Amino acid sequence: MKTEVLDASIEVSYDIAAKSLLQDELVAFPTETVYGLGAIATSEQAVAKIFAAKGRPSDNPLIVHVASISQVEQYVTTIPDNARKAMEAFWPGALTVVLPAKQGVFPPNVTAGLSTVGLRVPNHPVARKLLEKVAAPIAAPSSNRSGKPSPTSAAHVVQDLQGVIPYIVDGGETAIGVESTVVDFTVTPPAILRPGGVTEEMLRECLGDVASARLAHQSDAPKAPGMKYAHYAPDAPVFLVHEDRTRVVTALHSAKSQGHKVALIAPSSFADVGADVFMDAGESVDSFAARVFSLFRACNASDASVILVTVPERAGVGEALFNRIEKAAAGKWWVS
Structure with a gap:
């Protein structure tokens, strides 16, 4: 076609x-x-x-x-x-x-x-x-x-x-x-x-009162898209890391010591921390949310073997952003 x-x-x-x-x-x-x-x-x-x-x-x-x-x-x-x-x-x-x-x-x-x-x-x-x-x-x-x-x-x-x-x-x-x-x-x-x-x-x-989001159990029939199945994942494995400069640097060193080429998706202020591939998420949660899927796809076009994503503040649209990156990472955090 x-x-x-x-x-x-x-x-x-x-x-x-x-x-x-x-x-x-x-x-x-x-x-x-x-x-x-x-x-x-x-x-x-x-x-x-x-x-x-x-x-x-x-x-x-x-x-x-x-x-x-x-x-x-x-x-x-x-x-x-x-x-x-x-x-x-x-x-x-x-x-x-x-x-x-x-x-x-x-x-x-x-x-x-x-x-x-x-x-x-x-x-x-x-x-x-x-x-x-x-x-x-x-x-x-x-x-x-x-x-x-x-x-x-x-x-x-x-x-x-x-x-x-x-x-x-x-x-x-x-x-x-x-x-x-x-x-x-x-x-x-x-x-x-x-x-x-x-x-x-x-x-x-x-x-007034609303109940917060939860994932559907694997045996449940999901009432909405995105409740049950793995979503949003680029080709290379994704890991979450706290939005803290020291922790990001430590995670980068750890990943590189294991032979990985590392892509980092993070705010602009992290551009100089030494990632092999830096993906600029901007300096606001709104810009991060607007760019996150595009940045995942840009990682696919790179030769990165692992992707680290900093976790934003979970307020406002940050909750939706966290939901997407957590699913992309299948809940995995980088452990140095």
Whole structure:
């Protein structure tokens, strides 16, 4: 299959992408978080192609993107007051709400056979225009091979899915860089299933009490993406290290003494600590989050045999960032 990259600044690109989606094909497109791999959410045949393209486990549910809050009522049995309040506060935006799904609306490969569905209204002009063009809900996980770093540019999608999907809409680099926050509103208090661009602090200010994120046990059926399986990993093994200059230097010396060529992903102030490959995460948690997946992919292009990542303060979007790098490292810290 030939993969064509469409320019989001050209009107005909949306006509081509929408026609492809409505013919049960896949289209990758940007959202404000990462690039999504879209299929019409009510088509079991189209959704099956997402799982085949990504190599995604079948018990991992998909997030469904819709154009507006008013559309949600078409797809769920009830919207609790706190869910509506969150939607009004954070939509369009990086919040996915898990609600009880109406029977027979979405095929079981969207919900992973669960009675719930995750929905969000994206806050990106390309995604919103595409939703308007197709006038249908779009299921769209990140457009990468399953388990690999999420794509934050069209070039990243090309790296993973060239020859696998027909179209990629190039809308430039994404702004937030980590996926949406997923909140389950079928429980009390609402539970954060995956931290993301809408922080726990923002949710608490809006809703009051919320339960913090946890990983799903291996025997559980995950209610949201990213709860159970290894994610976000570059090719070389990743290890966490405290964001402390002495500890980073010690870890670098230890890794090099074992014959490793070391890539270090860390704030700009760590550029001079002696890593073989230094990946600049900027000087703020927001910049780190926006760059982390791109930096993982840059490590793949280097000859590093091990990757060390400094752990940021776990406040605000730092919690989502920690969630992603901890999964990339499979929870491993470098021990000198």
